[in-house]
Amino acid sequence: MSETKFTPRVFSGIQPTNHLQLGNYLGAVKRFVEMQNSGIETIYCIVDLHAITVWQEPADLQRATxxxxxxxxxxxxxxxxxxxxxxxxxxxxxxxxxxFNCVARMGWMNRMTQFKDKAGKDREKASVGLFSYPTLMAADILLYHTTHVPVGEDQKQHLELTRDIAAKFNNDFGVDFFPITEPVIEGVATRVMSLRDGSKKMSKSDPSDMSRINMTDDADTIAKKIRKAKTDPDPLPDHLDGLADRPEARNLVNIYAALSEATPQAVVTQFAGKQFGDFKPALADLAVAKLAPIANEMDRLMQDPAEIDRILAHGATRAHAIAAPILEKTYKIVGMVR
Incomplete structure (x- = not known):
């Protein structure tokens, strides 16, 4: 079996639930924008089918999409x-x-930790979709013969499942049809933490709006949230090692680094010896300068939902042109009469 040469292609998706927040932007969207200029084909998907693994109000789902x-x-x-x-x-x-539901094994699915986390104690009431959605995620990726996927630490296990499914399909049918997709993990703030608790990831589902910066927040709100972000009484050190046991301080330094395109070490060097009374205003000014224009443009775009729908439909047409032949070949490999 000769080894297939796959065209380099990046795929990633985000669920349309609640509001886009700073963690999504720095950990994903900002990277997506950079990748589109890398010369590699980039496909970005709003995964609304994944969103309904838990209940969504239809009108809210449309707005969030x-x-x-x-x-x-x-x-x-x-x-x-x-x-x-x-x-x-x-x-x-x-x-x-x-x-892929028929390729994946129950033992593999039972090892998926996110289902256990999201389903909670009463797993019997969780949807079947919540249990099986990692196979749909594998389909999202492999449907385009994706070679690289930008992933956060919390999604690495699902990408490993995708690789297992691709390998098992290829082995079962004696083909070299699906690529073994590689993860892309990079960036100084790929894991942005809560502004209220540096040990927890910044999340759209946190009940406290002060724990996150929403990408729809205006300039005053952004500045207020940074001013009120939890810190400690010590000055900033001159080396990153000094932040090892200071999660809130480390988080704010990482955010500053990501927004300013600098390294965290460069940030602590710049602000060494400064108290947070000096650092927070500088971070607030930087965040407002970088994020407020995005919020303003989002507001403008949301005034014309028909244009957003047109853009998504155009993208779907282009995605279908890649996906349809790959699915057709998959059916033939499996033995479906076409």
Missing amino acids: RELAAGYIASGLDPEKSILFNQSQVAEHAQLGWI
Whole structure:
């Protein structure tokens, strides 16, 4: 069996639930924008089918889908350079997801820690989709013969499952059809923590709005949240080692580094010996300068939902053109009469 040469292609997706926040921007969207200029084909998907693994109010889901699209575009994603669409418009995702349900093994699925975390103690009431969505995630990725996926630490296990599914499919059918996708983990603030608790990841689901910076926050709100962010009484050190046991301080330094395109070490060197009374205003000014224009542009885009829908439909057409032949070949390999 000769080894197939796959065209380099990046795929990633974000669920349209609640508001896009700083952690999503620094850990994902900002990287997506940078990747679209790398010469590699980039496909970015709003994974609305994944969103409904837990209950979503239909009107809220529509708003969140459009808002996330607006966030991508306002952050600099060019819908002509990259393919931007929502998952449910490309039926091949669900179709390949079923094939992969039949490739994946129950033992693999039972090891997925995110289901245990999200389902909580009463797993019997969780949806089947919440249990099986990692196979749909594998389909999202492999439907485009994706070679690279930007992932956070919390999604590494799902990418490992994707690699297992691709390897098992290829082995079962004696083909070299699906690539063994590689993770891309980079950036100084790929894991942005809560502004109220440096040990917890910044989250859209945190009940305290002060724990996060939403990408829709205006300049005054951004500055207020940074001023009130939890810190400690000690000055900033001159070396990163001095932040080892100071999670809130380390988080703010990482955010400053990511927004300023600097290293965390460069930030602590710049502010060595300064108290947070000096550092926080500087971080607030930087955050407002970088994020407020995005919020303003998102607001403008959301005034014209029909244009957002047109952009997503155009992206779906382009995605379908790649996905359809790959699904068709998959069906033939499996033995479906076409």
